Amino acid sequence: MSDTAAAGESRGAPAGHPDDVLRVRDLSTRFFTEEGQVNAVESVSFTVRDGEIFGIVGESGSGKSVTALSLIDLVDSPGRVTGGEVWYRDADLAEEFRDRLPDAVDGEFVDTRRLPKGVRRALRGPAFSMVFQDPMSSLNPSVTVGEQIAEAVEVQRRATANPRRTRSRTQGYGMGKLIADTLLPNRGFTSESSMNRAIELLEQVGIPDPAERAHEYPHQFSGGMLQRAMIAQALAGEPDVLIADEPTTALDVTIQAQILNLLRDLQEQAGTSVVMITHDLGVIARMCNRVGVMYAGQIVERGTLSDVFETPVHPYTQGLLGSIPDLDDPAPRLQPIEGNVPSLLDEEMGGRCFFADRCPKAMTDCLQPISEYDADPGSDEHTARCVLAEREFSEADALPPDHFDRNEEVRGDE
């Protein structure tokens, strides 16, 4: 598949690793608000491999959650995905659309952005599913937990019953599907078997007394148990890619440890790929193989965990790492990043590095749009959206400290 990819530039899937299940290129999402156009996600590219946990880390307003929603087409008005491609590897789907939509297909990859809306939405569940920070955003308070998961199971079964999707996967994932296949040779759609499957899922995510708890309503669950229930719901579709948006942020640290263990089990045993979105660098460090750091709607640095944590090139990444107190080695003084995140309003962004107004190393070179460069230290996957990946910092080119005070309206002057 990489040879086909190499053939076109913006046609076809981007080149990548043979294990990629997802290749995202130049994804952009805008919100059209009364105050103006907000560039929430700005030309974001990354890949996710089979059975890995890819981390996206950023502070609030960095666009990390909107990126997640954009992947699975859940962006609501006034927001809209305005550009970019989401290439998803699915041989059967590719086969189905190869003739009809040749632009949307490349080898085993399909650009879900180019698929008809209905097809794209039908991928929610079996291809991608999502776990949110707040379980109540995906659980209905007036329906029992078991019924809601059983519903998700039925949706999945209907999708699987569709001839297009009765392919067998070559990879070993889809554990739930295997179980369902062996247990339910006739694929009946009775709600009883769906309920049984729901109970099984609840058990799989570590809910004690699953049969009993299935009859309870969300408010009867504790925070940690709700998070498990939501994960069970997300697993009902046997997704290839599970997108987890701050899945442990609302939880206490001992409960967080339980949920992280659970996600790790899913990834290891069922081979599910996980996109883990969080502000917590510790969670990223424990869980992820590869990481992207987001700032002001862009991925400003990405690479392996050690690329980003040990040899960061982008001053924002360095600043982020310098801001967190270390549990095992309390540094005498933290090194915060001065200033505030920019507003992301289109008219205020300007054609420059978005971090330049806070960057201690901003130079005249930084006053133009910055592309993603290969960064030297670390692995060959290491990239940074920063001129320092290409050149050394030089005092002579540095912007005067008051450059932005003079030239731009000051927003947030901490």
Place this chain on the structure above:
Amino acid sequence: MSESTRAAEESATDGAAVARDEEPLLKVRGLRKYYFEDDTLFDKLLGRDPTSVKAVDGVDLDVHRGETLGVVGESGCGKSTTGETLLRLREATAGTVEFDGEDVMAMSREELTRFRKRAGIVFQDPFSSLDPRMTVGDIVSEGLKIHDLPEESPDDGRSKREWRRDRAKELLERVGLSADQIDRYPHEFSGGQRQRVGIARALALDPEFVVLDEPVSALDVSVQAQILNLLEDLQTEFGLTYLFIAHDLSVVRHICDRVAVMYLGEVIETGPTDAIFESPKHPYTEALLESVPRASVEEQGRRVDALSGDVPSPRNPPSGCHFRTRCPKVIQPVTVDIPQEQYRGVMDLRNRLERQGFSAASVWETLESEHDGDEPFERDTVVFKEALRDEFDLHGLSGATMDTVEDALEILANGREDEAAQRLRDGFASPCEEEDPLLSDDRHAVACHLYADEDYDADVDPDRVGNPMAGMADVRQPDADGAANGSAGDGDR
């Protein structure tokens, strides 16, 4: 836990290992805050007994001048209620709070007003804690106005109002905002800036003591670091004493001199920050520290032995040690000697039966839902018992212990939950459920039976759990023997 015992200890040992010459600025003893539910007239008419929620259940704290004492714990542990109650923002159910030698609980209205000048608070949520209709200038100077400050008109011809406005400008500048933002409204500020406003407000009256209630938890890490640095600078500059309430252990380690760890309304361990983080004693503190994800590559793939289950409800805290329902080191009775995991498993099963309405029916239902094939589902006790052995890690027991467990499983399979629980209780009751362990009386103090004997037998290895506990009778005995205490090398090793 009885505060009278504590008080007796205090006077008997004169603070024992606490090598402080001066009296603490703030001294809290036996603080309790209970809420009552089902306590309306309607409930009384129906003859319902009020349920008490023991949010804070006998807390002792000392905060010394110029230091930062961290109070850390998970949600519902009572840390914020402790902070608010000791400032008398809520009325305590019991206990004493002494501030600079004065009894806060007994203060008259005027005395309380004076106290409030000296002791301030910064709240967690910079969004809801500032009145959106007031300018930040008014917010910051509101306290000055309430206390009718300045007392005399300034002699430079400014009106009192002007003086207050100038003071507010000064404070805004001091917390890193600019004086010309004084007429703006909270919504015009970012979260970090609002928290700066909250800090300026707390500083307006020149307090000596400030309760910081999760002051940085709502902020992004880069902004959080700015605020932590600011708080440190202000402390040095104004000689402030802080009570820092937080759930983030890294933040606590960074900013606090001493730490008190809370669980279900009680302080379970307290001591110098380094001692707590480098050699935690209480199994709960250990688990907390173990759980925190570290932001470094060594963290990758680290699997944490997560504590099982949720924090029990404060409506019905477990008897004895409140942590025993989750404690990985819960002590076995003298009559039992099995691997600790299995003991934990037995206790988990019991706990579920006793506290969580675990029923045989639900196990059958789960088994039935897993049942496949065309045969109708039949209840098979062997399968039932095996499912429970799997779930609770009960394999590999032998002898009398096994007999008791097997008995209990058999009884349970027959749907007699209470009887099964009773059987397990008879066979496996832990010393930890009988006595609520007292907080020991050293600089690095812990409330756990594993440490009860330390002073008498320095060789007791708290990691060697699963052993019968010798000398349970001594557990409640406060170590009046201060000398033995010191020579045993307790405290922060």
